[in-house]
Amino acid sequence: MKKTLIYYSIFYILLLVLQRGAGILTKIVLANSLTPFDYGVITLVALSLPSMFQFITNAFFYQMLSHSQEGNKYFGFTIWCSIIISILISLLLALFNKEFFDYLNLPSDQRFLFYITIVISLCFTSIIIDFQGLFAGLKHYSMPAIIMTLPSIVRLFAVGLIVYLGMNSFGLVILIFALSNIIPLMYIFCSQEHRKFFSELKTIHIPPRHMVAFGVTLLLIGSLSTTGQLIIRLVISHMLGVTWQGYYDVSMTLAALSVFALGTMNYVCIPEATNPDKNVIHQQGGLIDVTRALFAVMILVLLLLFFYAETFVKILFSDDYLAGSKYVFILSIGYVFLFVQSYLAYLNLSNATTQKDYVKLSAIPFITLPLFYFVTEFLISYFQNLGFDNGFIGAYVSYTLLLGIVLVLTILLSKDLAPLYMLTNKIERLIISALIVFMILIVFNPSPIIGIIFIIVMFSTLAIGLGYVNKLIIIDFINRKQADE
Numbered sequence: 001m002k003k004t005l006i007y008y009s010i011f012y013i014l015l016l017v018l019q020r021g022a023g024i025l026t027k028i029v030l031a032n033s034l035t036p037f038d039y040g041v042i043t044l045v046a047l048s049l050p051s052m053f054q055f056i057t058n059a060f061f062y063q064m065l066s067h068s069q070e071g072n073k074y075f076g077f078t079i080w081c082s083i084i085i086s087i088l089i090s091l092l093l094a095l096f097n098k099e100f101f102d103y104l105n106l107p108s109d110q111r112f113l114f115y116i117t118i119v120i121s122l123c124f125t126s127i128i129i130d131f132q133g134l135f136a137g138l139k140h141y142s143m144p145a146i147i148m149t150l151p152s153i154v155r156l157f158a159v160g161l162i163v164y165l166g167m168n169s170f171g172l173v174i175l176i177f178a179l180s181n182i183i184p185l186m187y188i189f190c191s192q193e194h195r196k197f198f199s200e201l202k203t204i205h206i207p208p209r210h211m212v213a214f215g216v217t218l219l220l221i222g223s224l225s226t227t228g229q230l231i232i233r234l235v236i237s238h239m240l241g242v243t244w245q246g247y248y249d250v251s252m253t254l255a256a257l258s259v260f261a262l263g264t265m266n267y268v269c270i271p272e273a274t275n276p277d278k279n280v281i282h283q284q285g286g287l288i289d290v291t292r293a294l295f296a297v298m299i300l301v302l303l304l305l306f307f308y309a310e311t312f313v314k315i316l317f318s319d320d321y322l323a324g325s326k327y328v329f330i331l332s333i334g335y336v337f338l339f340v341q342s343y344l345a346y347l348n349l350s351n352a353t354t355q356k357d358y359v360k361l362s363a364i365p366f367i368t369l370p371l372f373y374f375v376t377e378f379l380i381s382y383f384q385n386l387g388f389d390n391g392f393i394g395a396y397v398s399y400t401l402l403l404g405i406v407l408v409l410t411i412l413l414s415k416d417l418a419p420l421y422m423l424t425n426k427i428e429r430l431i432i433s434a435l436i437v438f439m440i441l442i443v444f445n446p447s448p449i450i451g452i453i454f455i456i457v458m459f460s461t462l463a464i465g466l467g468y469v470n471k472l473i474i475i476d477f478i479n480r481k482q483a484d485e
Helices: 005-033 038-059 061-066 072-095 095-104 108-137 142-164 170-190 194-204 209-239 241-274 278-282 285-317 317-326 328-350 354-368 371-386 393-413 419-425 427-444 448-465 472-482
Strands: none
Touching: 005 038, 005 142, 005 285, 038 072, 038 108, 038 170, 038 241, 061 072, 061 108, 061 209, 061 354, 061 371, 072 095, 072 108, 072 194, 072 427, 095 108, 108 142, 108 170, 108 472, 142 170, 209 241, 209 328, 209 354, 209 371, 209 393, 241 285, 241 328, 285 317, 285 328, 285 419, 285 448, 317 419, 328 354, 328 419, 354 371, 354 393, 371 393, 371 448, 427 448
């Protein structure tokens, strides 16, 4: 039986849970076997910095490839561009590594190790991201999810093994993070069905202007949050030290619960919205129904983090990392803003027809992005002067404040607000569901285990029962699952 979008969405979420779960478990192992300083260095060098450079090496390529009608034509072009840009960045980093690592307060005696880690991670990740875009555009939804998950699984087993064997040296751990990025490429090459795409490297088609505009605009919209987070982490590392960047990483790890819903929406939105048949997104189990269900998950996560972020940190990490739980719910509010803004912008972009449409949507993140540096720096100093400890809260307020501004600007400049109306239809029922759960927890203050279970069960029941989430898509998924079996 043909798989529905809700099927692939749930499949994607399950693999995303597996990926994030493996990542969290890996960080738990590291946090309990390394100092907060070493933990902060590894997450910065092996994860954050390669991700930051990857925005340059992949440019707008993933976004362009994800276009369901035209994207796959330009796969060869994107791969070769990513490789060339990766080489150029590696050369620049080799020339200026002293200044770069000194700015981030990283140990000077391990610069070569840091350099090798960044270059290996960057080169292989850049190629894999292009493959993910290709598979998404072709609607091979399971493949991008699988190759996304593989590095996290490999890291978990490798790090767990060396810690168990007592071989947990700092250098070995950080190299494992880098080399794990090779695994997805090996998986694609070994797959008889997908190996054929390597032959596409022989053909290079230059994308036309409208596809470049589509890809660049989508890049600016889709990468705003992640790039903003990376900038904030650099500011924290510079102003407060690498250890506090590690605490912020813990916050992001918890807030990643929201990414299960946000990432799934981002993943399916463009391929579905660029489908020639525009009626598909309105069908039962289509993009609209799926997006509303995912938005309810965002509110569920916000409730969990508001009440039990400290509990999650104690269980997953240790009391040494409690600073990462204090303000994490602020990040979760920012993710709610981001969800609405991304959904509205993506659907408007999918229907854009003129250069003006692209310019309006791309101008918002283009103007906002530098503010993540200046506003974060200002707010950290501002809260320091107010006596809020060392001003760490400023990083969280900066992120959520700027995403709130971006949401308002997107609403004001969007040509079509119908997607927003569809998302907010019966929104009062979702708000009532959240308020009922919130008030019960405030009054009775149950233990964390009971409270967490209560939030998940009660909120989900209310959101479906009151009619914000279409219960028919759940029934349809169950029936199709049984039919497949």
